[in-house]
Amino acid sequence: MIYLQLLQVFFLIGCFSFGGGLAGMELIRQRVVDQQGWLTTPEFSDVVSISEMTPGPLGINIASFVGVRVAGVPGSVIATLAYVLPSVVLVMVMAVVYYKYRSLKGVQGVLKGLRPAIAAMILASAVKMTCNALWGGVNVVDLPHTNLIALFVMALMLVLLHFKKLGPVQAILGSGVLGAVLYAMLA
Amino acid sequence: MEVKKIETDHLLWKLFSTCFVISACTFGGGLVIMSMLQKKFVEELKWIDQDEMMDLIAIAQSCPGVMAVNTSIIIGYRVAGPLGAIITMLGTVTPPMVILSVISVFYKQFRENDVVALLLKGMQAGVAAVMIHMTYTMSANVLKDKKLSALIMLIGAAVAAVFLNVDIIVILLVCGVVGGFLAFYESRTEQK
Incomplete structure (x- = not known):
């Protein structure tokens, strides 16, 4: 049930x-x-x-x-x-x-x-x-096929979170907007 | 007696509506909702004084579950007993439950929208970044006393969770028992 x-x-x-x-x-x-x-x-x-x-x-x-x-x-x-x-x-x-x-x-x-x-x-x-x-996914880790846009957004957000005391909500929302723009332009 | 009962009805309604409104309008998770609750019940309504509120928050934090919900439960209990606790819990839980249920129903259409799909894809990186940063802050906090026991527990638990796929509940139970035992042992040696 x-x-x-x-x-x-x-x-x-x-x-x-x-x-x-x-x-x-x-x-x-x-x-x-x-x-x-x-x-x-x-x-x-x-x-x-x-x-x-x-x-x-x-x-x-x-x-x-x-x-x-x-x-x-x-x-x-x-x-x-x-x-x-x-x-x-x-x-x-x-x-x-x-x-x-x-x-x-x-x-x-x-x-x-x-x-x-x-x-x-x-x-x-x-x-x-x-x-x-x-x-x-965890089982498909493959270094040559890394999603570079995601890597860039992630690294940027990490820097902002750590050094600029960006809040988690802002980081997730910000990465959404930035990621969407980059994916739309580059991918 | 009659008058008092009407007042109680009002009280429960006020508890429910206060928690409902705060929960429905507060973005940004637990800590924000918690401070809103504190503002409302301590500063505005003056039902609970500041020191007591700090203790209540400590209790809410030490129980499993969602901080915001736990805080509202204990405020409800303090103001109106067990019934109050259930009322404030329902007030806090209802708005997100309704909103997420609606989103869940329309998730497929929502997800297939191009803009939403890109936003969500971008946010995956943000979620990862937030988790990595939280790992760093949390680990630094755990290790700040420079205790070997904490380091061993952290590494052991991490290996168990990431590589051995051990059930999280087992990890929590083991660490809780070991931690309790260590705290007990430490307090004994301090007393001597």
């Missing part, structure tokens, strides 16, 4: 989406693209881009998008609610603990331990998204 499957997958994603937004992307990608095959990698990259053009958090956007594609509007509602359900429960439990003891030390220790894992997840996501942008 597809509804049950959506519920299960997004509930699990919701339980383990630490680090927020783009940091949790790799977990979602692994489940939705690799394991379930609900989206392809380019489609996944599109959803991330569309997410930057529309209001709302990335995780919710992906859950809604996948939900509709797989099982229509009910699918969207189920996927989205399944995704936030663990947050509702955990946040409330933590709030109760907080108002009772006013201390969160133990939790902070575990969170500190999670940080290297989150950094590694972002790295994994970066590798996959870079391969997708430059070669169209």
